[in-house]
Amino acid sequence: MNNQAAVQSNIEFKRHTLSNGLELVAECNPDAVSTGLAFFVRTGARDESIELSGVSHFLEHMCFKGTPTRSAEDVNRELDEMGSQSNAFTSQEQTVYFCSVLPEHQLSALNLLSDIMRPTLRQSDFDTEKQVILEEIAKYDDQPPYGGHDAALVKHFKSHPLGNSVLGTAESVSALTQPQMLEYFHRQYSANNLTLAVAGKIDFVKIVEQLEAECGDWNNHDVQRDTQRYSTTPDTANITNIHKNGTHQQYIIQITDGPSATDADRSAGQLMATIFGDDNNSRLFWDLIDTGKAEYAVLESQEYQGSGIFLGYLCCPPESQESLLQRYCQLTTKLHENGVTQQELDTAQAKVCSHIVLRSERPANRMFNVGNNWIQRGIYETTREAIERIEAVTRHDIQKVLDKYPLSPATTVATGPEKEQH
Amino acid sequence: MPASSIDTYQFDNGLTLLVEQMPWLESAAVTFLLPAGCQRDPTTQPGLAKLTAEMLQRGCGNLPSRELEQAMDQLGLARSTAVTNYHTRLSAAMPATRLPAALSLYADLLQRPLLPATQIDDGRMVCIQELLAMQDDLSQKLMEQLRIRQYPDPYSRSAHGTLEALQEISIDDVQQFYTQNFTPRETIISIAGNVNSKEMSQTVNALFGNWTGHETSQINTTPPPGGHHHLEQESNQTQIGIVFPSVPYSHPDYFQARGAVGVLSDGMSSRLFSEVREKRGLCYTVFAMCHTLREQGCVLTYAGTTTERAQETLDVLLSELIRLGDGILPEELGRLKAKIKSGLIMQQESSNSRASSIAADWHLLGKVRTTHELSQILDDLSCDSINHYLANNRPTNFRVVTLGQDALDTTGANTTDSTSTNSGVL
Numbered sequence: 001m002n003n004q005a006a007v008q009s010n011i012e013f014k015r016h017t018l019s020n021g022l023e024l025v026a027e028c029n030p031d032a033v034s035t036g037l038a039f040f041v042r043t044g045a046r047d048e049s050i051e052l053s054g055v056s057h058f059l060e061h062m063c064f065k066g067t068p069t070r071s072a073e074d075v076n077r078e079l080d081e082m083g084s085q086s087n088a089f090t091s092q093e094q095t096v097y098f099c100s101v102l103p104e105h106q107l108s109a110l111n112l113l114s115d116i117m118r119p120t121l122r123q124s125d126f127d128t129e130k131q132v133i134l135e136e137i138a139k140y141d142d143q144p145p146y147g148g149h150d151a152a153l154v155k156h157f158k159s160h161p162l163g164n165s166v167l168g169t170a171e172s173v174s175a176l177t178q179p180q181m182l183e184y185f186h187r188q189y190s191a192n193n194l195t196l197a198v199a200g201k202i203d204f205v206k207i208v209e210q211l212e213a214e215c216g217d218w219n220n221h222d223v224q225r226d227t228q229r230y231s232t233t234p235d236t237a238n239i240t241n242i243h244k245n246g247t248h249q250q251y252i253i254q255i256t257d258g259p260s261a262t263d264a265d266r267s268a269g270q271l272m273a274t275i276f277g278d279d280n281n282s283r284l285f286w287d288l289i290d291t292g293k294a295e296y297a298v299l300e301s302q303e304y305q306g307s308g309i310f311l312g313y314l315c316c317p318p319e320s321q322e323s324l325l326q327r328y329c330q331l332t333t334k335l336h337e338n339g340v341t342q343q344e345l346d347t348a349q350a351k352v353c354s355h356i357v358l359r360s361e362r363p364a365n366r367m368f369n370v371g372n373n374w375i376q377r378g379i380y381e382t383t384r385e386a387i388e389r390i391e392a393v394t395r396h397d398i399q400k401v402l403d404k405y406p407l408s409p410a411t412t413v414a415t416g417p418e419k420e421q422h
Numbered sequence: 423m424p425a426s427s428i429d430t431y432q433f434d435n436g437l438t439l440l441v442e443q444m445p446w447l448e449s450a451a452v453t454f455l456l457p458a459g460c461q462r463d464p465t466t467q468p469g470l471a472k473l474t475a476e477m478l479q480r481g482c483g484n485l486p487s488r489e490l491e492q493a494m495d496q497l498g499l500a501r502s503t504a505v506t507n508y509h510t511r512l513s514a515a516m517p518a519t520r521l522p523a524a525l526s527l528y529a530d531l532l533q534r535p536l537l538p539a540t541q542i543d544d545g546r547m548v549c550i551q552e553l554l555a556m557q558d559d560l561s562q563k564l565m566e567q568l569r570i571r572q573y574p575d576p577y578s579r580s581a582h583g584t585l586e587a588l589q590e591i592s593i594d595d596v597q598q599f600y601t602q603n604f605t606p607r608e609t610i611i612s613i614a615g616n617v618n619s620k621e622m623s624q625t626v627n628a629l630f631g632n633w634t635g636h637e638t639s640q641i642n643t644t645p646p647p648g649g650h651h652h653l654e655q656e657s658n659q660t661q662i663g664i665v666f667p668s669v670p671y672s673h674p675d676y677f678q679a680r681g682a683v684g685v686l687s688d689g690m691s692s693r694l695f696s697e698v699r700e701k702r703g704l705c706y707t708v709f710a711m712c713h714t715l716r717e718q719g720c721v722l723t724y725a726g727t728t729t730e731r732a733q734e735t736l737d738v739l740l741s742e743l744i745r746l747g748d749g750i751l752p753e754e755l756g757r758l759k760a761k762i763k764s765g766l767i768m769q770q771e772s773s774n775s776r777a778s779s780i781a782a783d784w785h786l787l788g789k790v791r792t793t794h795e796l797s798q799i800l801d802d803l804s805c806d807s808i809n810h811y812l813a814n815n816r817p818t819n820f821r822v823v824t825l826g827q828d829a830l831d832t833t834g835a836n837t838t839d840s841t842s843t844n845s846g847v848l
Contacts, residue, residue: 031446032771033767033768033770033771034764034767034768034771064690072700073691073696073700075690076689076690076691076695076696076700077691077757079689079690079691080688080689080690080691080692080757080758080760080761081756081757081760082760082764083760083761083762083763083764083765084761084764085764085765085768086690100764100768101764102764102767102768105764128700128701128702128703129703130703131702131703131704132699132703132705132706133706134728135659135703135704135705135706135726135727135728136706138658138659138728139658139659139706139707139726141658142560142657142658142659142726143558143559143560144555144558144559245656246655246656246657247558248554248555248557248558249551249554249555249557249558280491280495280501281488281491281492281494281495286488289548290487290544290548291544291547292543292544292545292546292547292548292549292550292551293547294551295551295552295554295555296555315551315555316551317551317554343492346496347492347495347496348495350495350496350497350498351495351498353498354497354498354499354500354516354517355498355500357448357449357498357517358449358498358500358515358516358517358774361447361448361449361771361772361773362768362771362772363771
């Protein structure tokens with residue numbers, strides 16, 4: 001395939017590191033009409049102890065509740081005044097605060113984002129926002145897969161911190177105190193644990209100047225994270241069914257080991273997941289979706305620092321759960337025995353590369369890509385390099401991934417009307 | 423970035439082609455709107471449009487379904503198919519050079535689908551699975567009920583259909599629905615991205631110019647049921663929906679209404695976000711949005727909150743809707759304008775959003791507003807004009823739908839008698 005058009009010669013990568021360790025990575029595209037800015041904080045659920053469960057995500061909300069110079073209303077009002085599209089999210093290992101603006105607002109956006117990285121964490125705001133977090137937990141508990149995702153991660157990772165829940169539970173969040181959050185904030189939001197990623201039309205010199213002026217005095221100390229690989233061999237006979245009243249479908253999650261964020265075989269892992277379990281024109285699609293055996297059946301790879309997993313998601317009527325799992329297992333066996341065909345690989349590469357090109361048109365998407373690559377892998381990758389990485393994968397690479405990471409047996413958790421274990 | 427231009431082509435068979443040239447992009451996107459939405463489902467066969475759309479994708483021309491999907495993947499099409507109330511909607515984004523080949527596949531798919539009888543049971547099962555999964559989606563269930571309270575049937579329908587009907591639909595029914603409703607006469611094809619408009623019109627003419635079909639039939643409407651409604655559901659949260667009448671997109675006052683609702687709900691400094699979530703911590707999700715048909719519109723308001731705080735949330739929501747009638751402040755409008763304007767400019771980064779936007783414009787207005795025109799409309803919007811609109815059109819005639827463990831006290835919603843709306847004529 002020809003994706004040459006994706007190489008834009010006037011795009012330039014630039015970086016700068018403050019003396020306190022705060023890093024700036026920028027993909028400058030003078031032709032862009034917007035600017036994306038994001039603070040990536042290397043902290044998330046995996047950095048929490050049991051008694052702090054949910055604190056990273058709660059803290060993400062609290063960062064919008066005001067600073068020594070801005071009230072919560074000021075923060076919200078200013079974000080809207082500059083016409084920004086802004087939000088934040090927390091995962092197992094990152095908390096990301098982002099904002100897309102027209103280029104003329106990039107310095108105001110940076111001023112605001114850097115300010116909220118040093119929040120006040122007032123007790124009264126903490127108490128009000130706790131209610132919002134509890135509502136968020138209640139909301140997700142009413143939605144498929146009804147906490148199944150968290151339950152599956154805990155079951156797979158056991159006491160390893162990658163099994164920690166991002167939201168926490170109603171109990172853990174209710175028990176959190178403001179001093180605990182403050183202590184966690186000081187520990188994790190050290191300057192050298194943050195990266196500012198910027199993409200689109202950028203005034204790099206001014207961004208550096210302002211970053212130095214506004215963030216140069218941020219404190220800085222060692223932040224620890226244990227990234228040793230976690231591996232497990234799941235017990236296939238042990239399916240956990242979590243009953244949920246008033247539901248109609250069964251939602252099944254399967255987890256097995258996979259490549260980590262820095263493993264060379266991660267691209268082969270992604271392509272294998274596309275061939276086997278993309279939501280369209282994959283083996284699972286033709287066998288289970290096209291035939292109406294399942295509402296959905298997909299396989300995704302999820303990479304963490306030091307570890308990785310393949311996540312299978314299935315949805316079907318409760319009476320079909322057993323036969324569906326059997327069929328899924330037959331399909332994985334066949335995949336392991338015979339590998340993939342060259343045509344399947346070619347198609348998956350065309351599909352993945354096209355999506356990379358389409359996504360690259362928006363600075364906001366490039367901002368996520370640049371920031372994520374930097375904090376997960378310490379690299380910058382152009383769109384062209386990403387395409388080349390995908391196109392370089394061979395059938396042999398896929399076979400090696402399959403040999404190394406069996407998709408069966410899998411850690412299996414199902415939620416829905418089903419009551420008993422099979 | 424140069425200003426984009428939009429060209430319109432009307433073909434003899436009634437087909438409309440819209441092309442927006444965006445030469446700064448590498449991608450192109452296409453949207454097909456076919457007059458085959460679920461409003462065309464026969465009363466006894468809810469779900470027929472959905473099943474037809476499902477069968478449509480199971481091969482065309484000389485390509486059986488697997489080969490069709492294979493060809494689409496090799497072209498790198500990021501694609502989707504959906505059935506809305508008005509339309510069966512197909513869309514795809516791709517590197518721009520692949521667009522002619524993609525159009526050729528879609529020409530076969532729309533004009534020469536195989537609709538294979540041997541796969542009708544598989545297609546039926548796909549639709550049944552989606553129907554079952556939808557029943558677990560509580561907020562979607564609520565929004566569907568809200569539409570039913572506001573719009574006349576069949577404009578209030580969702581595409582899922584019913585289990586009973588889906589089980590009875592035959593391949594002949596699908597074939598008949600296809601013949602009656604997949605017609606060029608009211609079909610819109612919109613293309614946006616790095617394309618040449620003239621070349622596109624020639625390609626589309628060659629591929630779709632000989633397509634023939636009937637005119638679609640008239641739609642008869644029946645008025646919606648009145649009053650409030652509670653659906654019992656075992657859940658942590660109560661889903662609260664409030665709907666009230668507003669003007670459609672085609673109405674001269676639409677942007678006045680849209681501006682008012684924007685003050686209510688767009689952004690983190692909007693009234694609902696700050697009063698319901700930020701100050702009181704009552705919920706995680708709360709919003710209001712303008713919803714529009716061709717000749718009728720409404721405002722849909724939503725909040726999800728735990729059972730014990732549901733009454734307070736409903737009361738605060740209603741008080742904010744009623745307070746909106748008192749008018750908005752210049753600073754609120756200033757923020758909204760900044761937000762919408764930057765959104766309009768950023769839309770220029772996406773061929774997919776533009777293709778979808780211009781198709782919707784054509785459907786609702788019979789013309790397309792350029793980004794420049796929209797920007798002008800936005801500039802002309804003033805606090806006075808919105809407040810004048812609000813003074814004459816205070817939010818009223820609320821209908822409340824709740825879904826959760828307990829019904830709520832809805833007396834706060836009974837602001838006027840509710841007989842003055844919904845004539846049932848569209």
